[in-house]
Amino acid sequence: MRVKTGLEQFLAALAMFGALAQLGQANAWTQECQNAPEPVFRGLARGNGIQVALGPSNQIQTSIDGLAGQNHPAPTASSLFDVAYGNGIFVAVGNEGAVIVSRDGLTWTLRDAGTDERLRGIVFAKNSFIVVGYSGAIISSTDGAHWKPRASGTRRRLQSICYGPDLFVGVGWNGTILSSIDGVRWLPRSSGTEGHLRRVTWSDGTFVAVGDAGLALTSADGVDWRADTGFAVR
Numbered sequence: 001m002r003v004k005t006g007l008e009q010f011l012a013a014l015a016m017f018g019a020l021a022q023l024g025q026a027n028a029w030t031q032e033c034q035n036a037p038e039p040v041f042r043g044l045a046r047g048n049g050i051q052v053a054l055g056p057s058n059q060i061q062t063s064i065d066g067l068a069g070q071n072h073p074a075p076t077a078s079s080l081f082d083v084a085y086g087n088g089i090f091v092a093v094g095n096e097g098a099v100i101v102s103r104d105g106l107t108w109t110l111r112d113a114g115t116d117e118r119l120r121g122i123v124f125a126k127n128s129f130i131v132v133g134y135s136g137a138i139i140s141s142t143d144g145a146h147w148k149p150r151a152s153g154t155r156r157r158l159q160s161i162c163y164g165p166d167l168f169v170g171v172g173w174n175g176t177i178l179s180s181i182d183g184v185r186w187l188p189r190s191s192g193t194e195g196h197l198r199r200v201t202w203s204d205g206t207f208v209a210v211g212d213a214g215l216a217l218t219s220a221d222g223v224d225w226r227a228d229t230g231f232a233v234r
Contacts (some may be wrong), residue, residue, distance in 0.1 A: 047085030086124030164202035
C-alpha cells in the first residue's frame with residue numbers, strides 16, 4: 001500500500017521517520033530530514049494564504065503566499081508540538097497545557113486550556129478544535145480561547161489526532177486508539193498491539209496510524225484496525 005503525503009498532519013510524521021517534510025511551494029519549505037535528531041517541523045498548518053510550522057526549540061515559522069518563512073517568538077517557554085487552522089485562527093499546543101492562538105501567524109497570544117497536561121496533537125473539524133495529550137487528556141474549543149475537558153476513558157498518553165469522514169480518531173501509547181463522531185464522546189478501539197502509536201492521518205480513503213519500530217496500522221472506518229506490513233512512505 002502506498003500512502004500519499006499531502007496532508008499536513010502526516011508531514012510531521014514523515015519528518016520523524018527520516019523522510020521529507022514539505023509544505024506549500026517546494027523552494028520555500030523543503031527540508032531534508034535524513035539523520036535528523038528530531039523532526040524538522042513538529043507541526044504544520046495552513047489557512048488564508050498563510051503557512052505556519054512549529055520547529056524544535058520553540059520556533060514558529062510563518063510563510064505568506066509560499067514565500068520564504070520568517071521566525072517568530074512564542075509567548076510561552078513550553079515546547080510546542082502541533083498546530084491547526086480553523087475559524088480564521090491558528091491554534092498551537094504543547095507542554096504544560098500550553099495553547100497559543102494567532103489570526104495572522106505572526107502575533108501569538110497565550111490562552112488558558114484548563115489543564116497542565118502535556119498536549120501533543122490538534123485537529124480542526126466540525127467547527128471545533130480537538131486536542132489530545134498525556135494522561136488521556138482531550139480538550140475542545142470552537143474559538144481557541146474557551147476550552148472544555150472531554151472524557152477519554154483512558155489515562156494513557158495520547159499523541160496524535162485526525163479527522164476522516166464523520167469520525168475523529170486519536171492514537172497513543174500502548175496501542176491506544178479512540179474514535180468519536182462529535183469530539184465529545186469517545187470510544188476505545190482494538191489495535192491488536194501494545195506498541196506506541198505516534199501519528200494518525202486520513203489519506204486516500206484510509207486511516208493510517210504509525211508508531212515505533214516501523215509499526216503501521218490501517219483502517220477503512222476508524223473502528224476496525226489491522227497491521228499493514230506493506231505500508232510504505234514515499
